[in-house]
Amino acid sequence: MNTFNLPEDAAAFLRAGRQFEYDASRAEAGDVKLKRFKELSLEEVWIGTDMDGDPHFGEDGYYAVPAVSLTGECKAYAPDFILLWLPQEKLFGTWDCDHWVLKVFRGARWSDIVANPVAYLNAQWDFTDTLGSQFVPWPQYEFKTGRPF
Secondary structure, eight states, rough: OOTTTOOHHHHHHHTTTTOOOOGGGSSTTOOEOOGGGGGEEEEEEESSSOOOOTTTSSEEEEEEEEEEOOOOSSSSSTTTTSSSSEEETTEEEEETTTEEEEEEEETTTHHHHSSSHHHHHTTTTTTOOSSSSSOOTTTTSOEEEEEEE
């Protein structure tokens, strides 16, 4: 096992420096490169308060969720968190850094992502995506007022 609870097949893939094989012209973000395992770090993504049912709906604040960005290079968009791992939930996902929306791929295995990377890389831009679902951060994660920066 590793320090991020990353599935061993994903960790081995990243340790070997492997990359997804796909037609970059079919991906909204184009050519996206994965980080090597030694480059991974625990950071956080922020989720806003505009989701139905949010007890802090409309308030000025956010939820900080620990996440590991698996993506490290992309010319079309900011690369961080286009594909991510949530170590506490043991879920893969994607984070929209402009709208502070976290989408997770419940039940997705690394082999699923490797077999069809375009679907997962496109998920945050594809409004018809059925692979992912919006992550609900409460009550597990504390609501923080203001902005993280």
